[in-house]
Amino acid sequence: MTQQTRAIAVFDIDGVVRDVSASYRRAIADTVEYFTAGAYRPTQADIDRLKSEGIWNNDWEASQELVYRHFETRGKGRSQLDLDYPTLVAYFQSLYQGTDPQNWTGYICDETLLVQPTYLEQLSAAGIPWGFFSGATRDEAKYVLERLGVVSPALIAMEDAPGKPDPTGLLAVVHQLEVQHQLPATTPVLYAGDTVADMYTVIKAAALQPQRQWIGVGILPPHVQAISDRCQNYTETLKSAGAAIVFGNVEELTPAQIQALLPV
Incomplete structure (x- = not known):
């Protein structure tokens, strides 16, 4: 991925990285x-x-x-x-x-992981910096990320910022990644989450930093996918809340798909 199409990817954790329906x-x-x-x-x-x-x-x-x-x-x-x-x-x-x-x-x-370590490796190989903004406590977020082999990631958790849809935590993790990777403040940001609050967070971030493109990526949590009507309703709810696209699993947000979502 070239510098012109480079983007930052930020992920929610619950319902995106791990299945929390039984936890x-x-x-x-x-x-x-x-x-x-x-x-x-x-x-x-x-x-x-x-x-x-x-x-x-x-x-x-x-x-x-x-x-x-x-x-x-x-x-x-x-x-x-x-x-x-x-x-x-x-x-x-x-x-x-x-x-x-x-x-x-x-x-x-008992939580099942929804992401494999190879997915994050693919993003890194494509030059896409990534981090996490989660409403989980820091210890709980680190617990699941360590299962993925992710140590000392760019992470904003419950103790670090106000709860969503306040965008403070999202802006903070984006700033961390900008500094770490020496990126301009106009770098597009994609935030992948499974709730309306996640999509509202993206909208609020865009209002505060309109100089960059903000893209909300909806992820269907596992518990809604067994019934087609429920799956469709949940998809429409996320899109109505601001999601540019909705996937059944975050690994569908490939480097190629990220590039396709960015402005030409």
Whole structure:
């Protein structure tokens, strides 16, 4: 790839690099079920509907919101609930990470990787710098990236920036890559993510840095791909939120495809 067509590729992690349908999303469902005393367990479709609002990228906050909405449908206001957020977070993490902070045994251990190390190697060989912007905690993001053999990547995680769709974290990782690879501030950026919040993040970044091209790349998470109607609806949702193109797997975003998405 020539200097004229060079671009920066940034990736979300959850639903893009790893399948979280049986980990983060399972933890959401379990947490909501626990804090509603077994009265409500959200389905994957329920969680998708919440996340389609574009502001519930944080799964702890999403869990809390689903609990609140459950009780609201039964005429109980939020101020009436004795729902302690740190307690909810601790319960969620005990499921996702496990109860031993030094030796994780929770749902995170069952995640399937959606990317092979050779994919990132292909991007590097084509002269495409890459990094990650994720709403996961730094330790959780590093855990999965180390499984890919990625050590000390350009990474902005939960602790490093406000949650999506705030673009601060995306701009930060792009800046890291620009400095590392000595790229101009006009270098196009592609951000691959699986949620509406990811696409909104790209739009907000473009508003702050209009001098470069920003391209939102939608990725269909595995849990929506088994049913064609659901897959189509999810695709349309991502496109409506700003995705220029939607793939079933991020490895379809090849160097050739990246070049095709860039201006002539």
